Amino acid sequence: MNGWLERRGMRPVDVPIWIGGMLVALVWSAPFVWMVSTSLKFPSDVLTASIEWIPRRFTIDNYVKVFEFPIVRWTLNSLIQAVTSTALCVFFGAMAGFALARFHFPGRATIFLVFLASLMVPVEVTVIPMLLAFIKIGWASTYQALILPTIANVFSVYIFRQFFLSFPRELEEAARLDGAGPFRLFLLIALPLARAPAIAASVIIFTLNWNNFLWPLLVTFDESMKTMPVGIAAFAPVVGTHTQLEGYSVAMAGVTVLSLPSLVLFFLLQKYFIQGISQGGIKQ
Amino acid sequence: MRPRGVIVTLISATSPAAARRSAQGERAPIDWIGYVFIAFFALPFLLFNVAPVFFGTYVAFTEWRIIGTPEWIGLENFREAFDDEWVWLAFRNVVLYAVIIVPGVTILGLGFALFVNQGYPLSGLARTLFFAPNVVSATVIGLVWVWILDTQFGLLNNVLGSVGISPVPWLTSADWSLVGVSIASIWWDLGLAFVLLLAALQDIPRDLVEAAKVDGAGPFSRLWHVILPQLRPVLSMVITLQLISTLRIFSQVYVMTNGGPAGSSSSPIHYMYTVAIVRNLYGYASALAIMLFVVILLVTVVQRFLLKEAR
DSSP, X not given: OHHHHXXXXXXXXXXXXXXXXXXXXXHHHHHHHHHHHHHTSOGGGTSOSSOOXXXXXXXOHHHHHHTTSSHHHHHHHHHHHHHHHHHHHHHHHHHHHHHHHHOOXXXXXXXXXXXXXXXXXXXXXXXXXXHHHHHHTTOTTSHHHHHGGGSOOHHHHHHHHHHHHTSOHHHHHHHHHTTOOHHHIIIIIIHHHOXXXXXXXXXXXXXXXXXXXXXXXXXXOSGGGOOHHHHHHTTOOOTTOHHHHTTHHHHHHHHHHHHHHHXXXXXXXXXXXXXXXXXXXXXX | OOOOHHHHHHHHHTSHHHHHHHHHOOOOOOXXXXXXXXXXXXXXXXXXXXXXXXXXXXXXXXEOOSSSOOEEOTTHHHHHHHHOHHHHHHHHHHHHHHHHHHHHHHHHHHHHHHHHHTOOTTHHHHXXXXXXXXXXXXXXXXXXXXXXXXXXXXXXXXXXXXXXXXXXXXXXXXXXXXXXXXXXXXXXXXXXXXXXXXXXXXXXXXXXXXXXXXXXXXXXXXXXXXXHHHHHHHHHHHHHHHHHHHHTOOXXXXXXXXXXXXXXXXXXXXXXXXXXXXXXXXXXXXXXXXXXXXXXXXXXHHHHHHHHHHO
């Protein structure tokens, strides 16, 4: 026992702290377990007097019921929005970040400052005027309306600028001597080497887009143009009405489907998530 | 200590020293192509991040329903806001949200980061579990917690019941709804504070902690006299970020209680949403957004001032 502890750099006093901490971590993930567990129960087994972590009988009926809603369409809308917006944001952000780090031109520092200063403006300030503008030009409930306002995420510029600041100058000079213009330099040399910031920016911005709530809620009037989070939010059983209470199992199936892409992405690319976020200190 | 995050960059970039550095700058030929590279990002940035702020400020001084033309009414919207008891309620609520959520996130986040930083077996798993709620959407947070906080059959009241606490009407009573939403928010928001603090802890030189150990400092003394002073810059950044994000609280409120019962869990942004979408008063909604923006700016300035004073 002592050998086992020593090999892990622990003393006996550490054991209760270790066990306690791991229990807290377990409790912290309990809501997810409860979500999945409820989603697999028959509606009549959901409202029980005692806690049943493992359903006494399993069913996938709730998931079938979820698909009675236009959930395929919502998923498609969410994917179109998130993929387009993320691709543009990461590519344009990489270009801007590269320019801010490697090119010399008047106003470079000021431009970067303006980008950063814009982070002080909460997006909530911009949504009402933007909604007015999109309604006026007849673009409410369209993909343009969902995508365009989400492209310019400054986090992307920031993460690429920080990366390219420490980019070896020799590579750049060699490329210039070979006669490569700035676009070829960026596309063929800089960008392929920027894998790490590109993945970090992509996963984080994709997740922000996938989860985005206020703007899609405001700008989509048609059921068929809703995104996943907005569509599924309507599954909320109206608090206090007993008939709606039965809906918990379907609601949990809905949010399980909704949370799957971001959770899977996070588990697979955790390193990039955590590095990117602790570097950027961003918050949706 | 290596400063982290955009806020820190913003602060250091605005310092006079930085301005002098860039003014001296290397005398390299000007790369005009740089403007082209930036234009692709700058165009949507100007159209969708900058222009709406100015347009919104104009809208705030008008009466604008979606049909018809806007009518300039000066400060009328702001005057109305000061007389509107729902505005006062929303701002009172957001102060209460901040009082619960900010310390909750900071203290728990610090505790979790200290634990994971010990590097015990399975601490990688603990890190994953602590951060995971941060990556899901408000809809997931909202619906899962509406179910957990259900008065009669919810998980939380069930657990509390087993230690003899009678059911709490978390989301259905005006006394508790704000607390219920706050609990869900802490679960959701903690991940960011946690990873920022963990990264900062990993940056503390090992020798520093070891030296304190050799000097006979116990774990609490080490935390108080060695670790916390080192964490100061990151702690203040975490508090600022969380405070700003809590002032903007909306989605979880919308999904969980829709501001109710009787406005007891509403927030400024939730009220702004109601004014715009339900009552169709876009000018008034814009004025409310500007008011919140001013509050956020004030909070940031005061925070920076306090930070400088304490140094």
